[in-house]
Every structure is written in C-alpha cells, then in structure tokens.
Amino acid sequence: MATHSETDVLVIGAGAGGAAMSKRLSDGGVKVTCLEQGDWLHPMNHPHMYDGWELERLRTWSWHPNVRMFPEDYPTTGNAAPMMMNGVGGSTLHYAGAWPRFKPVDFRKGTEHGLEGTIDWPISYEDLEPFYAINDAEIGVARRVGDPGNPxxxxxWGPASRGGKVGRKMGRGFDELGWHWWPADNAILTREKNNRMACNDCGFCLGGCPxxxxxxTDVSYWPKALANGVDLRVNARVETITTANGRATGAVYIDRTTGARSEVRAKIVVLAANSIGTPRLLLLSAxxxxxxGLANSNGLVGTHLMFHSWSFEDYWFDEPLEGFKGPEPAVLxxxxxxxxxxSRGFVNGFSLQVGTALGAANSALGTNTGKIAPWGAGHREFFNKHFAHHALVYVQGEDLPVRTNRVTIDPAVVDSSGLPVPHVHYDLHENDRRLITWGQERAREAAxxxxxxxDMATTGIGGVGGPPPGWHIMGTCRMGNTPEDSVTNKWNQTWDVPNLFITDASSLTTGAAVNPTSTLQAVSVRAAEYIKRRFADITSQTKTPSNADAPDF
Ligand SMILES: Cc1cc2nc3c(=O)[nH]c(=O)nc-3n(C[C@H](O)[C@H](O)[C@H](O)COP(=O)(O)OP(=O)(O)OC[C@H]3O[C@@H](n4cnc5c(N)ncnc54)[C@H](O)[C@@H]3O)c2cc1C
Incomplete structure (x- = not known):
C-alpha cells in the first residue's frame, strides 16, 4: 500500500450515524478519522436555489442515485429503489427533518407478535431515552412538549414548527373524530443556534436549506466535530475493511479524484455507510x-431490510390552505x-402525518400522487381549484423485517471506482399490504x-405495484440478543469482530411507524459513549461478550 496513517477510531461514512459518532467520540478526546466517499455540498448549491427547482428535484437532484448518477454515487440493481445521498451529511443532505421518536412498544415487537422472525430489541426505550435527549440538543429540535400519546x-430548542392553515384544517378533522394528534417534532430550527438561522417558512426543505x-449533519454535527480535530477525508471510498487475528485493523480506501489507494490503520472501526452501503462493504470485505463477508458467520448481513410501508394521500379542499408555505416535513x-x-387483520400500526405542498409546477405535475392537471381546455379551472388548496397525508406503516428482503452483491455491475454494486430485493408482506389499505381508509376519513x-388521489400501496419508496432504509445488520439472531450486540459491536461497530440505520432491529433518523442517531451516540468509556477493554477484547455479560459504561 502506497500510504498509510494511524488513528484510534476509524468511522466509515459521514452521514447521520457517522457524524453523530465522530462528534461524540471527539468530545471525549478520542482521535477520530472519518472516510466519506462524497464531498462537501454547500447548502447554496442545493436545488432549492435553482431556477427550475421543482423540476430539478426530479432529475439532476433525484433522491435515487440511479437517476442522479453523481460520480460519488453507486448504483443499485434489483426490484427496489433505495433513495440516498452520498456526501458529508449523507442522506440528511436531502431529508425532510421529521423527528419523531420510536415508542416504548416498538422495542418489544418480538414478544408482541414475532412474525417473520421479528425479534425484540436488546435495549428498551428507557435505555435510549438519555441519548435521544443528547442528540435532540445537538441538532436543535423544534417541539411542543406534552404529547399524551408519547413518554x-x-x-x-425552539417551539414546534408552524402548522399553518394545512395543520389547522387537518387538526380539526382529527378533533371531529376524537383521534389523537399533536404538532410534530422537527429537526428544523425555530430559533437561531450557533451559525444556523431559524426557519423562515420558505418551504422545499428537501432541496436543501440555505x-x-x-x-x-454537514451543518449540525460536522462543524463541531471538525473543531474537535476529527480528520474527515472526503472523496475517500472504502474498498475493504482489513483484519488480522480476528480483529479489524482499519480499511483500504480509494481516493476518487486520483484513483490512488491508501490505508488507515485503527484500533476500532465503526461502520456507518447506511443500510445499503454497510452490508455492501461487509460483503465486499470477504x-x-x-x-x-465480515461479521457474517450467521449469514444475516444484508437481511431484514425495511423501508416502511407507505401511501401518499393528496386531498384538495374548497378553501385555500397555502401549503406552499412552511416546513416540508410533517406539521402534525x-x-x-x-x-x-x-381485530384489524394485521399486526403493527401506522402514523398519519400531515405535510405541506410545493409550488405551482408540482401542483400542475400531479403533486405527490400523479394527479396531473389536464392540458388545454380545463387546465386553468383545474389549477385554480387545486393549487394551494392541498393537504398531504402520508400513511407511514411499520413493515415486518422479512429475511428475504435483503441486500446482496451484484458482481455484474460496478461503480465509478470499479467496485461491485449492491443488489436490493424487497417484496411487500401481505400483513403490510393490509395495514396500508386500512390506513388509507382512515386518512380519507380524517380528510x-x-x-x-x-378532490383526492392516492399513490396506492407503496410504489406503483412494487416495493414502497425507499427513503427510510433500515435493518440489514440488526442489533439483537444472541450471535444467532443478529449482526451486533446491544452496544452495536459485531458478534464476530469485537472491535468492529455498526452505527447507522442498518442496526435498527425493527423500524417502528415513524421516521428513523432521531432513533438511529440516538443509538449512535449511545455506542459512541460506550466506546469512549470502555476504550481500553475494547481494544484488547478478543471475543464480543453476550448481552448478558456485556459490561455497562
Ligand atoms: C427524500 C428523503 C427524505 C427523508 N426524510 C426523512 C425525515 O424527514 N426524517 C427522518 O428521520 N429521516 C428521513 N429520511 C431518511 C434519512 O435521510 C436516513 O434515515 C439517514 O440519513 C440514514 O442515516 P445513515 O447514517 O444510515 O446513512 P446516511 O446518512 O445515508 O450516510 C451514509 C454515508 O456513508 C457514505 N458511504 C457509503 N459507502 C461508503 C464507502 N464505501 N466509503 C465511504 N463512504 C461511504 C455515504 O456516502 C453516506 O454519506 C429521508 C430520506 C430521504 C431519501
């Protein structure tokens, strides 16, 4: 190898999980190097600032790397469309910032029904609660406390995002039916923090926020991690995690700008390359x-992929709701x-989240469900009735972690560095199909x-006849209770390689019926705290302890 360097902890991936890990470790003085295959992307260069922003988000800025095809992306094959971003910030570069937490019941689904190999988490909501709080404080959550449906x-950091007329409208619908509702937590500032300004309700948050x-995480976690001295290397695509004597020794990466290979040697390796990139790298590290593949003695790496079962429901009302204003994630x-x-004929449940709309082009082009304004005669009448009269309700269901929904390697296709790409297979389970069908009816009832x-329209169940849209990619290296049922223990430590940790959305045991990032970051912060406090033990450990005798902090 031409060059090599040494560090205490090597983190792979600078997205949601990797950023939280790097910052928390470096707060405690740990020497951290992070390798990220993408580059920095300044918020002013996001499509939010383009003239044709409503169209560019579908083309050059598609959430699906196969459409976007940036050089830092890797394509995927298979029947699913996992959506992600590769750069400093990872997929948070184009997320909406909806910030709900999992509920206590979500950690016990193995005991509750155990369907299709569902297992309990090895930790509880109470174990994670302090780390949710630490993470919320880092990102500056907008929140109204007091939700009677949650702990x-x-x-x-600031008050809840403004619900606007859309929120008031749907809130009245839920009230009418006597159903629970609450203003949503969002990872969007409603009060200035550090060098970040408060939201001004301009909308299109998924296009980047100037x-x-x-x-x-490029604006929340990374400035602080860099100030702590983390060595973040961009355009650094990891090819293999290296090992010796049953322990990880570091990784070999390709500099995407020169093609040169280098090695980083580390005492501990943390993988946070997301639920597609992480199993891909473990399998490529055979x-x-x-x-x-690494950490795969039980064959579970890549399995139990979850996306959330999903339906977008568009409703148009007889009064203007100004949904083009305000934050794009759920307002309630x-x-x-x-x-x-x-008695409903399925296990698990769903959230009904109420969101806002985009601009005029989005309205004419079919909003979220493909309800396109007619061309020619009738266009003006349709447009006048529909534009800004819209509310989005999305049904977000908990999908079962099914073993055959999985990531494998497709040796026939390679990325821009010549590395084989992941093949992603996902079939919606009958339970999840029933759940979403029932949820669509409830959404309509509320509207x-x-x-x-x-007027109303729906995307139908999941994608058009296929898997649900893959914007919440979870599972594939789940944490669990024994070396037989999972890839990592309760501290995110792989059972097979004691100094190799996995702290991204792939480690989530089940997916709950809410957006995953606040939970995966809380898990990552918790694992960082463990690594910091038990550093000496982990660096000399030869076998991962069972959860029963895993030492506490
Ligand atoms: C359109 C959209 C909207 C979303 N909205 C929300 C929302 O409102 N709320 C919410 O909670 N979640 C939302 N999400 C999901 C959220 O973005 C993800 O849950 C989160 O970013 C996943 O974090 P992660 O750490 O697993 O991976 P990522 O954030 O994807 O980070 C992984 C990083 O690893 C890097 N990497 C991968 N392979 C390699 C390699 N070989 N070498 C070096 N680096 C590598 C990647 O480049 C990437 O930067 C949304 C997602 C999408 C697509």
Missing part, C-alpha cells in the same frame, strides 16, 4: 477467515392507530371530517 420529552435551519401527526389491534374535500 415525556424535554423542551425543544439558512442551515434544517439539521443535515477475506481469509471470513469467506462470506396522529398516532391513533399506532398499536397492534389484531372528509376536515372537509369539504373537492
């Missing part, structure tokens, strides 16, 4: 002693149907109660 949460109000949510009720509805 108490600390005050937010005010740095939305907590993508080597002597690990013929089926109802968790009336969150818990399992077997009609808010009424009068003049």
């Amino acid at each position: 108490p949460r600390p005050e937010g 005010r740095h109000a939305i907590a993508s 080597q002597k002693g690990y013929p089926d 949510y109802s968790q009336e149907f969150y818990d399992t009720d077997p 009609e109660a808010a009424g009068p509805v003049i």
Whole structure:
C-alpha cells in the first residue's frame, strides 16, 4: 500500500450515524478519522436555489442515485429503489427533518407478535431515552412538549414548527373524530443556534436549506466535530475493511479524484455507510477467515431490510390552505392507530402525518400522487381549484423485517471506482399490504371530517405495484440478543469482530411507524459513549461478550 496513517477510531461514512459518532467520540478526546466517499455540498448549491427547482428535484437532484448518477454515487440493481445521498451529511443532505421518536412498544415487537422472525430489541426505550435527549440538543429540535400519546420529552430548542392553515384544517378533522394528534417534532430550527438561522417558512426543505435551519449533519454535527480535530477525508471510498487475528485493523480506501489507494490503520472501526452501503462493504470485505463477508458467520448481513410501508394521500379542499408555505416535513401527526389491534387483520400500526405542498409546477405535475392537471381546455379551472388548496397525508406503516428482503452483491455491475454494486430485493408482506389499505381508509376519513374535500388521489400501496419508496432504509445488520439472531450486540459491536461497530440505520432491529433518523442517531451516540468509556477493554477484547455479560459504561 502506497500510504498509510494511524488513528484510534476509524468511522466509515459521514452521514447521520457517522457524524453523530465522530462528534461524540471527539468530545471525549478520542482521535477520530472519518472516510466519506462524497464531498462537501454547500447548502447554496442545493436545488432549492435553482431556477427550475421543482423540476430539478426530479432529475439532476433525484433522491435515487440511479437517476442522479453523481460520480460519488453507486448504483443499485434489483426490484427496489433505495433513495440516498452520498456526501458529508449523507442522506440528511436531502431529508425532510421529521423527528419523531420510536415508542416504548416498538422495542418489544418480538414478544408482541414475532412474525417473520421479528425479534425484540436488546435495549428498551428507557435505555435510549438519555441519548435521544443528547442528540435532540445537538441538532436543535423544534417541539411542543406534552404529547399524551408519547413518554415525556424535554423542551425543544425552539417551539414546534408552524402548522399553518394545512395543520389547522387537518387538526380539526382529527378533533371531529376524537383521534389523537399533536404538532410534530422537527429537526428544523425555530430559533437561531450557533451559525444556523431559524426557519423562515420558505418551504422545499428537501432541496436543501440555505439558512442551515434544517439539521443535515454537514451543518449540525460536522462543524463541531471538525473543531474537535476529527480528520474527515472526503472523496475517500472504502474498498475493504482489513483484519488480522480476528480483529479489524482499519480499511483500504480509494481516493476518487486520483484513483490512488491508501490505508488507515485503527484500533476500532465503526461502520456507518447506511443500510445499503454497510452490508455492501461487509460483503465486499470477504477475506481469509471470513469467506462470506465480515461479521457474517450467521449469514444475516444484508437481511431484514425495511423501508416502511407507505401511501401518499393528496386531498384538495374548497378553501385555500397555502401549503406552499412552511416546513416540508410533517406539521402534525396522529398516532391513533399506532398499536397492534389484531381485530384489524394485521399486526403493527401506522402514523398519519400531515405535510405541506410545493409550488405551482408540482401542483400542475400531479403533486405527490400523479394527479396531473389536464392540458388545454380545463387546465386553468383545474389549477385554480387545486393549487394551494392541498393537504398531504402520508400513511407511514411499520413493515415486518422479512429475511428475504435483503441486500446482496451484484458482481455484474460496478461503480465509478470499479467496485461491485449492491443488489436490493424487497417484496411487500401481505400483513403490510393490509395495514396500508386500512390506513388509507382512515386518512380519507380524517380528510372528509376536515372537509369539504373537492378532490383526492392516492399513490396506492407503496410504489406503483412494487416495493414502497425507499427513503427510510433500515435493518440489514440488526442489533439483537444472541450471535444467532443478529449482526451486533446491544452496544452495536459485531458478534464476530469485537472491535468492529455498526452505527447507522442498518442496526435498527425493527423500524417502528415513524421516521428513523432521531432513533438511529440516538443509538449512535449511545455506542459512541460506550466506546469512549470502555476504550481500553475494547481494544484488547478478543471475543464480543453476550448481552448478558456485556459490561455497562
Ligand atoms: C427524500 C428523503 C427524505 C427523508 N426524510 C426523512 C425525515 O424527514 N426524517 C427522518 O428521520 N429521516 C428521513 N429520511 C431518511 C434519512 O435521510 C436516513 O434515515 C439517514 O440519513 C440514514 O442515516 P445513515 O447514517 O444510515 O446513512 P446516511 O446518512 O445515508 O450516510 C451514509 C454515508 O456513508 C457514505 N458511504 C457509503 N459507502 C461508503 C464507502 N464505501 N466509503 C465511504 N463512504 C461511504 C455515504 O456516502 C453516506 O454519506 C429521508 C430520506 C430521504 C431519501
């Protein structure tokens, strides 16, 4: 190898999980190097600032790397469309910042129903609660406390995002039916923090926020991690995690600008390359002693992929709601149907989240569901009735972690560095199909109660006949209870390689019925705290302890 360097902890991936890990470790003085295959992307260069922003988000800025095809991206093959971003900030570079937490019941789904190999998490909500709070404070959550449907949460950095007319409208619908609802937590500043300005309600948050109000990790975590001295190397695509004597020794990466290979040697390696990139790298790291890939002696790496079962419901009302203003993630949510009720014919439940709209082009082009304004005669009438009269309700369901929904390697296709790409297979389970169908009916009921509805449309169940849209990619290297049922223990430590940790969305045991990032970051902060406090033990450990005898902090 031409060049090599040494560090205490090597973090792979600078996205949601990797940024939280790097910052927390470096707060404690740990020497950290982070390798990220993408580059910095200034918020002013996001499509938010383009003239054709409503169209560019579908083309050059698509959430799906196969459409976007930036050099730092890697394509995927298979029947699913995992959506992600590769750069400093990872997929938070184009996320919406919806910030709900998992509920206590979400950590016990193995005991509750155990369907399709669902297992309990090895930790509880109470174990994670302090780390949710630490992470919320870092990102500057917007929140109204007091939700009766969830455990108490600390005050937010600022008040909840403005619900606007859309929020008031749907809130009245839920009230009419006597259903739970509450203003949503969002990772969007409603009060200035450090060098980030508060949200000004300009909308299109998924196109990047020029005010740095939305907590993508390039503006929330990374400035502090860099100030702590973290060595962040961009355009550094990891090819293999190296090992010797049953322990990880570091990684070999390709500099995407020169093609040169270098090695970073580390005492501990933390993988945070997301639920597609992490299993891909473990499988590509097959080597002597690990013929089926690293940390994969039980064959579980890549399995139990989850996306959330999903439906977008567009409703148009007879009054203007100005949905083009305000934050793009949910302004409020109802968790009336969150818990399992077997009489409905399925297990698990869903959230109904109420969101805003985009601009005029989006309205004419079919909003979220493909309800396109007619061309020629009738266009003006349709447009006048529909534009700004719209509310989005999305049904976000907990999908089962099914073993055959999985990431494997497709040796026939390579990325721009010549590395084989992941193949992603996902079939929606019958349970999840039933759940979403029932949820769509409840969403309609709420809209009609808010009424009068003049028009409505739906995406149907998941994608058009295929898997759900893959914007919440979870599972694939789940944490669990024994070396037989999972890839890592309760501290995110792989069972096979004791100094190799996984702290991104791939480690989530189940996916709950809410957006995942606040939870995966809380898990990452918790693992960082463990690594910091038990550093000496981990660096000499030869076998990962069982959860029963895993030492506490
Ligand atoms: C359109 C959209 C909207 C979303 N909205 C929300 C929302 O409102 N709320 C919410 O909670 N979640 C949302 N999400 C999901 C959220 O973005 C993800 O849950 C989160 O970013 C996942 O974090 P992660 O750490 O697993 O991976 P990522 O954030 O994707 O980070 C992984 C990083 O690893 C890097 N990497 C991968 N392979 C390599 C390699 N070989 N070498 C070096 N680097 C590598 C990647 O380049 C990337 O930067 C949304 C996602 C999308 C697509």
